[in-house]
Every structure is written in C-alpha cells, then in structure tokens.
Amino acid sequence: EDKVVQSPLSLVVHEGDTVTLNCSYEVTNFRSLLWYKQEKKAPTFLFMLTSSGIEKKSGRLSSILDKKELFSILNITATQTGDSAVYLCAVEIANSGYALNFGKGTSLLVTP
Amino acid sequence: EAEVAQSPRYKITEKSQAVAFWCDPISGHATLYWYRQILGQGPELLVQFQDESVVDDSQLPKDRFSAERLKGVDSTLKIQPAELGDSAMYLCASSLRDREYEQFFGPGTRLTVL
Numbered sequence: 063e064d065k066v067v068q069s070p071l072s073l074v075v076h077e078g079d080t081v082t083l084n085c086s087y088e089v090t091n092f093r094s095l096l097w098y099k100q101e102k103k104a105p106t107f108l109f110m111l112t113s114s115g116i117e118k119k120s121g122r123l124s125s126i127l128d129k130k131e132l133f134s135i136l137n138i139t140a141t142q143t144g145d146s147a148v149y150l151c152a153v154e155i156a157n158s159g160y161a162l163n164f165g166k167g168t169s170l171l172v173t174p
Numbered sequence: 175e176a177e178v179a180q181s182p183r184y185k186i187t188e189k190s191q192a193v194a195f196w197c198d199p200i201s202g203h204a205t206l207y208w209y210r211q212i213l214g215q216g217p218e219l220l221v222q223f224q225d226e227s228v229v230d231d232s233q234l235p236k237d238r239f240s241a242e243r244l245k246g247v248d249s250t251l252k253i254q255p256a257e258l259g260d261s262a263m264y265l266c267a268s269s270l271r272d273r274e275y276e277q278f279f280g281p282g283t284r285l286t287v288l
Contacts, residue, residue: 066216094275096275103281103282104265104282105217106279107275107277107278110275110276150216150217154274154275161222162207162274162277164218165216166214166216167216
C-alpha cells in the first residue's frame with residue numbers, strides 16, 4: 063500500500079525562526095513529489111520535485127528530494143505569521159491517471 | 175484570474191438523504207479531480223476524469239457515490255444515501271493535460287451529515 067508520512071504533525075515557532083518539515087514515502091511507480099500550502103481553503107501549489115539533490119527555491123521557502131532515502135524536506139527561513147498554514151506533501155504516482163497521494167500534513171503556527 | 179468553481183460552499187443534510195456537488199474547472203483543463211478531505215487529514219482522491227472519461231475511481235465508494243462529467247467540462251459528485259461518516263470537505267481540482275502535478279483547487283464544499 064502506498065504511504066506518505068509527514069512529520070511533525072504540528073509545530074509552533076516564533077517569528078524569525080527557521081523550520082524544517084519532513085515527508086517520507088513508500089510508493090510504487092513514483093513520478094514526483096509535491097508540496098502544497100493549505101490555509102483555511104483549498105491547497106495551493108508550492109513545489110514539484112522529480113530529481114534527487116536539486117533544491118527548489120522560492121523566496122524563503124526551499125525544498126529538496128532524496129530518492130534513495132525516499133524523503134523530502136521543506137525549509138522555511140525567517141518565518142512570518144503569514145506562513146501559518148497546513149503544509150501538505152503529495153506523491154504523484156505514475157499509474158493510469160497520475161494520482162496524487164497526500165500525507166496528513168504538518169500544521170505550522172508562527173507566533174509573533 | 176481563472177478559478178475552479180464549486181457549489182454549494184456548505185451543505186447540511188440528514189443521513190439517508192441524497193446530496194450533489196457541482197464543479198466547474200478552469201477553462202481548457204482536461205483533467206478534473208474530486209477529493210475528500212476529512213478534518214486533520216490530507217485530501218484523498220475519489221475520482222479522476224480525463225475529458226469525459228473516468229481515469230481512476232478506485233477509491234470511490236461506488237455503492238453510494240457517483241460522479242459524472244458528461245460533456246468533459248463541469249462535473250457532478252453525488253452521494254446517495256449520505257452517512258454520518260461522509261461529513262468532510264469535498265474538493266474539486268483541475269489541471270492541464272500532462273501537467274497533473276499542477277492542480278488548481280476549488281474552494282470546496284463543506285458537507286455536514288446529521
């Protein structure tokens with residue numbers, strides 16, 4: 063059975079801190095790993111990772127994939143209260159429809 | 175900016191009743207997905223369409239759930255009869271053909287079954 067496991071499930075930090083969110087997976091027919099940010103609405107796309115060791119970066123957010131150890135991390139530096147959200151990791155599986163398997167998410171709260 | 179539209183935004187129903195949700199994807203998006211998100215969990219794929227055809231409905235409880243996308247544009251998800259455990263957020267998403275990784279999500283329909 064395909065599994066996507068995120069840790070920690072929740073996290074509280076102070077503004078300015080750096081956080082690292084983890085996502086490990088066990089799937090057949092891996093195609094890509096994706097990170098989404100979900101505030102009180104639908105998820106929004108952050109990154110797609112397909113190759114090991116290549117960092118994707120967008121502002122204060124960055125992510126990297128390790129296909130040998132089957133995990134990815136999402137880093138957020140100099141956190142702001144607007145970063146408070148649930149961060150979802152999803153693995154795209156290359157079956158007939160390239161479905162996304164989501165983890166349960168990490169709930170991040172950034173306090174002033 | 176183009177968005178995925180869903181209605182209703184909220185639905186409260188009693189168990190054993192029928193409910194229906196509607197989704198209008200971004201124009202030109204061939205692929206449409208219905209997800210169910212239970213509070214505290216990630217979205218779970220229920221059904222995926224490519225144009226009007228079902229690509230994956232392996233996780234759809236077919237005894238009570240049905241989905242259609244007759245003209246390959248908008249889609250309807252139905253539950254009949256609703257059960258207490260169906261209370262969740264139902265999210266619709268769409269993507270361009272061959273860009274399934276970049277799914278655009280609608281605002282969702284929050285279903286409460288009493």
